[in-house]
Amino acid sequence: MNNRIPESELIINPDGSIYHLNLKPEHLASTVITVGDPDRVQKVSQYFDEVEFTMSKREFVTHTGTYNGKRITVMSTGMGTDNIEIFMTELDALVNVDLATRLPKEQHTSLDIIRVGTSGSMQTDIPAGAMLASAFGIGLDTLMAFYNTEYSELESQVGLKIQEELGLSFRPYCIKGAEKLLKQLSDGLIVGNTVTCPGFFAPQGRQVRLKPAIPDIIEKLSKVNVESFELTNFEMETAGYYAMGRLLGHEVMSLNAIVANRITHEFAENSYEIVDKLIKHTLKKLAG
Ligand SMILES: O=P(O)(O)O[C@H]1O[C@H](CO)[C@@H](O)[C@H]1O
Ligand SMILES: O=c1cc[nH]c(=O)[nH]1
Numbered sequence: 001m002n003n004r005i006p007e008s009e010l011i012i013n014p015d016g017s018i019y020h021l022n023l024k025p026e027h028l029a030s031t032v033i034t035v036g037d038p039d040r041v042q043k044v045s046q047y048f049d050e051v052e053f054t055m056s057k058r059e060f061v062t063h064t065g066t067y068n069g070k071r072i073t074v075m076s077t078g079m080g081t082d083n084i085e086i087f088m089t090e091l092d093a094l095v096n097v098d099l100a101t102r103l104p105k106e107q108h109t110s111l112d113i114i115r116v117g118t119s120g121s122m123q124t125d126i127p128a129g130a131m132l133a134s135a136f137g138i139g140l141d142t143l144m145a146f147y148n149t150e151y152s153e154l155e156s157q158v159g160l161k162i163q164e165e166l167g168l169s170f171r172p173y174c175i176k177g178a179e180k181l182l183k184q185l186s187d188g189l190i191v192g193n194t195v196t197c198p199g200f201f202a203p204q205g206r207q208v209r210l211k212p213a214i215p216d217i218i219e220k221l222s223k224v225n226v227e228s229f230e231l232t233n234f235e236m237e238t239a240g241y242y243a244m245g246r247l248l249g250h251e252v253m254s255l256n257a258i259v260a261n262r263i264t265h266e267f268a269e270n271s272y273e274i275v276d277k278l279i280k281h282t283l284k285k286l287a288g
Pocket of ligand 1: 078116200235237
């Protein structure tokens with residue numbers, strides 16, 4: 001059977017770089033820190049010993065360099081799991097597809113991918129200013145309806161429970177993050193379970209001019225309990241990362257700077273300082 005991936009399916013730019021990320025395999029380190037905001041890439045790479053490569057296309061900004069002698073790539077993804085699907089697929093292709101022959105490589109390469117993002121808390125005891133590692137990601141988006149994923153018993157139960165509680169017409173997906181990276185990176189952080197939403201406003205229970213269809217979504221989610229499994233915070237990418245990571249065979253961990261508490265209605269005035277603290281924590285744990 002010919003496994004060659006056609007030009008229309010995996011798009012390579014005329015210079016040999018991959019379509020959206022605009023990168024060639026040699027531009028990528030095997031440890032990748034990801035952030036949502038393109039401006040945050042430099043906030044990470046400012047701590048590097050040196051930056052050897054920079055690239056920018058759409059929301060995907062890339063800096064590769066070394067920190068304490070360890071080669072690290074930091075990249076921005078923009079917001080939402082639709083971006084994460086593109087990001088993870090192209091990142092994987094850079095290491096697991098021979099871009100010249102367009103054939104999947106025989107030997108699989110696994111990347112360590114660490115999201116350093118911002119997030120809102122749905123529990124009173126997780127205040128703005130806290131840092132949280134996501135043991136599980138729970139996707140309220142429909143991305144996984146388009147992939148065949150295997151779920152553990154607990155993951156299936158959580159997805160079903162949330163579907164019932166919110167009265168959704170589709171099944172949310174629950175996926176565990178990388179245990180190896182949780183151990184390596186979570187020292188001193190709260191360990192929680194992160195709800196990934198397909199939006200910042202109504203899907204996270206916010207009302208500006210439009211009334212959310214599920215007005216009590218925060219209360220409902222914050223009370224979900226499946227065998228002591230509880231939900232802790234909202235953001236917009238983690239579950240997509242964990243699901244794509246499982247499917248493609250990469251280790252993924254999401255770290256969250258809690259900038260808002262949705263129960264007490266506080267928003268951290270010093271959100272940039274919290275993110276900076278999380279960036280320094282992450283770099284130190286990766287190569288301190
Ligand atoms: O700060 P980042 O990494 O973008 O993460 C969070 O912030 C954005 C919303 O403001 C969403 O992308 C959410 O996941
Ligand atoms: O409340 C918040 C804060 C940051 N990012 C989110 O998605 N939600």
